Amino acid sequence: MSQKSxxxxxxxxxxxxxxxxxxxxxxxAGQYHSAFRGSGIDFDEVREYVPxxxxxxxxxxxxxxxxxxxxxKYQEEREQTFLLMIDVSGSGDFGSTGRSKREVAAELAxxxxxxxxxxxxxxxxxxxxxxxxxxxxxxxxRSHVLRLIREILFFEPLGRGTRPVVAIDxxxxxxxxxxxxxxxxxxxxxxxxxxxxxxxxxKLNSLNRKHDLxxxxxxxxxxxxxxxxxxxxLEDAETGExxxxxxxxxxxxxVYRQSFEGQRAxxxxxxxxxxxxxxxxxxxQSYMPVMRQFFKLRERRRR
Numbered sequence: 001m002s003q004k005s006x007x008x009x010x011x012x013x014x015x016x017x018x019x020x021x022x023x024x025x026x027x028x029a030g031q032y033h034s035a036f037r038g039s040g041i042d043f044d045e046v047r048e049y050v051p052x053x054x055x056x057x058x059x060x061x062x063x064x065x066x067x068x069x070x071x072x073k074y075q076e077e078r079e080q081t082f083l084l085m086i087d088v089s090g091s092g093d094f095g096s097t098g099r100s101k102r103e104v105a106a107e108l109a110x111x112x113x114x115x116x117x118x119x120x121x122x123x124x125x126x127x128x129x130x131x132x133x134x135x136x137x138x139x140x141x142r143s144h145v146l147r148l149i150r151e152i153l154f155f156e157p158l159g160r161g162t163r164p165v166v167a168i169d170x171x172x173x174x175x176x177x178x179x180x181x182x183x184x185x186x187x188x189x190x191x192x193x194x195x196x197x198x199x200x201x202x203k204l205n206s207l208n209r210k211h212d213l214x215x216x217x218x219x220x221x222x223x224x225x226x227x228x229x230x231x232x233x234l235e236d237a238e239t240g241e242x243x244x245x246x247x248x249x250x251x252x253x254x255v256y257r258q259s260f261e262g263q264r265a266x267x268x269x270x271x272x273x274x275x276x277x278x279x280x281x282x283x284x285q286s287y288m289p290v291m292r293q294f295f296k297l298r299e300r301r302r303r
Contacts, residue, residue, distance in 0.1 A: 013149050016110055020149075023288070024114035032115035035298035036080065036180045036212065046070045080180055081138045082116040082123045084109045085167050086152050087185030089129040090160040090237035096222040097284040104218050104283050105184045106152040108291070112182060113145045125151060126174075128167035129159030130191060135174065161238045163191035168203045175211065184216045187267050188223070189238045194263070197270045204274035215271050216279045224260055226253045 024032075046059050049069035057071040086109060092102035113123045117140050124138030125148045134155060136148060164185055171181065190196070207213050226247045234243050246252055271278035279294050281287045 009150060009154055012153060013146055016107060016149055016153075017114075017146060020107065020110035021114050023111045024118060031292070031295035031299065032112075032119060034302070035295045036082075036119075045073050047073055080116075080119075080121045081175065081177065082112070082121050083126065083138065083171065083175065083179050083181045084113065084123065084148065084152075085126045085128065085164075085171065085181060085183045087129070087162055087164070088127045088133060088152070088155060088157045089162040089185075089189065091162065091186055091188055092218075094220055094223070094237060095283050096220050099283055101186055101218040101220060101283055103153070104281060104287065105216070106149060108216070108281070108287055109152055109182070109184065110145065110149045111291075113148055117141060117145060121180075123148065126167055126171060127151065127155055127157065128164070128170075129157045130161035130163040131159045131166055132170045133157045133159065135170070138179075160240070161191055162186070162189040163196075165191070165196065165200050165203060168200070168207055172203075172207055172210075178211055180212045180214075181207070182214050182216060184218060186219055186223075187215075187217050188263075192263075192267070194266060197266055201270045201274050204270070204276055208274060208276045213276045214279065215276055216281060217267065218281045218283070220283045225257045228253065 046062050047070065049058065049071050053071050057073075059070045059072045062070040086105055088102060092105070093100050095101060095103065116123045120140065122138035122140050123145060125134070125136040126132065127134040134151060136151065162185060164183065164187070167183070175181075185192075192200075204213065204215075226245070228248050230248045231244060231246050234245055235241070236243075268278060277294070277298070279290060281290060
């Protein structure tokens with residue numbers, strides 16, 4: 001990521017704030033709370049049963065003592081912790097459609113963060129590559145969210161690779177109470193190869209049992225298949241390795257496409273088997289329809 005002046009950084013952050021706040025207030029109004037409201041585990045009181053109450057809430061001990069039917073009432077948790085886990089590895093800087101994968105992740109993260117603070121939730125940030133790069137403890141407030149946006153967009157990482165497992169291990173020790181976690185990455189590179197994904201599954205499953213985990217993959221259309229442009233020298237954004245590839249050959253493009261689709265299929269399978277929701281975004285398409293559908297699905301499921 002190129003060096004920018006403070007004035008340029010502030011301008012980018014302020015522009016993104018305006019767009020993100022509008023989306024959070026107008027587009028996602030109500031949907032965030034419905035999809036990620038408190039788990040309702042705080043006991044409030046017991047009251048006498050009335051027709052229409054959920055029979056699963058009956059307090060059988062009180063009912064047996066009183067001779068009348070009573071149900072337990074629970075108060076929805078007033079505050080949640082919302083953690084953004086963002087991949088800032090080298091491959092995130094790639095973008096063939098006018099914006100990079102990292103920029104798409106930053107915009108979605110800012111919309112989610114503003115939605116969270118509107119709901120009086122606390123928001124934290126963890127940036128990772130092949131190591132944990134930065135942890136910002138959860139807090140509320142506009143200035144805090146602006147700092148998170150700035151870090152996601154302009155933080156200069158030490159690592160270049162992608163290893164979600166190191167971030168998941170860190171979060172498992174970091175969060176003490178149930179939280180909503182968004183894990184955003186392209187899930188590409190050696191750290192997301194077949195063997196790594198298999199090893200990642202039990203860790204995802206364990207984290208999701210303790211928290212509410214959502215995996216968001218951000219891809220660029222040029223990563224799905226090779227453009228037929230003849231003999232090219234390609235550089236791996238994470239390792240720096242150079243390879244000559246004859247993109248003019250259909251056989252070469254076919255092998256690449258099959259390999260990519262196989263990796264994506266395995267990634268979806270790992271998410272499904274780990275019991276977590278997976279969302280797939282692209283740099284050449286708006287994330288709004290995808291996220292609206294995701295929120296609606298979550299809301300229906302909670303009902």
